[in-house]
Amino acid sequence: MTTALITGATAGIGAAFARRLARDGHDVVLVARDADRLRKQATELHDRHGIEAQVLAADLATDAGIEAVEDRLRDPARPVELLVNNAGFGHKGTYPDVPMDEELKMLKVHCEAVLRLTTAAAQVMRERGRGGVVNVSSVAAFVPRGTYGASKSWVVQFTLGAAQELAGTGVRLMALCPGFVRTEFHSRAEMDTGSIPGWMWLDADKLVNAAMKDLARGRNLSVPDPRYKALTGVSKLVPSSLIARASNGAGRRFRD
Template sequence: MSSPGTALVTGASSGIGLEFARQLAGRGHDLVLVARDRDRLTQVAADLRGDHDVAVEVLPADLVDRGQLGTVEQRLADPDRPVEMLVNNAGFGLKHRFLDNDIEVEQAMLDLLVTAVLRLSHAALGPMAERGHGGLINVSSVAAFLPRGTYSAAKAWVNSFGEWAATEYRPSGITVTTLCPGFTRTEFHSRMQVGRDSAPDFLWLDADFLVRTALADFDKGRTFSIPGTQYKVLAPLARAVPSSLLQRFQSMGRR
């Protein structure tokens, strides 16, 4: 059986990105793992090699830094080491409201959630289009459907970009799926200093279920993946509810 090719995953040292790395390795993908923490990435790589007998490359990078982001772009565009799948997963959220955040922190979040996705997608799509096959999974959020400040605005861009790219590049043999997670049991909220009580228990998903669903939707060529029945109901409902009502839920966590 031939290898499904190399997958590059950003934010691969923990949470959803780590689960993508595990499940893609389980499918036989060789991996390029991107995150800021070299030591943690190195341990993840060793575990994946041992568990799945796949090749794993570690590429430490802070994607907010344009120079380090450029290194990842170059890796994606390398014709001698083709990347068959890109998972744009790296991200973080901010606990406070817009005017309570330092503008440089807001800029860093925008750079990671939008600029990095834009540039890495561009770097990956060119070689994929030339080869006539490939795939992108961009991790967005159900927050994209809600008026929830700059995090939601950035994720709304990811949704719009992904929906367009899915149609634009499908004739070139490329699948683009936008994953919209709800509340997921990872380190994401603890890093924001937001507790698990920020949402009712029934809204929380496990990362393994989330990623398994996303990969199944990707295999089916779906433009959007919204795991969990509760979110399949809530996402379209959010589009129909007036923004003034939705904003009452601003105090809840973001993903």
């Protein structure tokens, strides 16, 4: 049995990763803030798949929460072979109307936590000569808009750079860039999604299946849908000023 640790595991993409990995026979460490919800999820995964599911309640917007997950990743007696950094959230409103403490909280979760947890995992994995890290970003990383897009862009660039540094060590790193996914993400941020076309929505389980295939192929960047691959390709050809104006029209709805 190998073990995978998933942050933001109780809903959406994180829950889909937990289901997929448990189905494949991996023990899982489920990380989120809601301990009761984590315990329910752990019981369901154990009963359905016969795997061990550990619960780790931690708030990654705090140093104590990040440190708790770092300690688990570094535990030599219980090695983690796959880390999925999925925890994240969106804001209601646009810059500069979002309160500064919320902006800094986003950077803490999307950037600092990803940096620290990836580092904790990669150091141990490098010593063992194997392991993998999936850092969940967003197609918003390719759109110049606000702190959310900027933080997700950082996730992509950090992951690609770290993957180069770890090449040949047996440690695989991949940035996952989904588009709109039917999860709790938007309702939690009180975002209006009524005008988003149906074709733009992705299924979380299908997205995770595609991401796992990309990880197995050794890819460092995964945009797991032809529609969003096309959109990200266009973003490389169009001037950033035009993309920014277009994204202004979409407003705060452009989130994963």
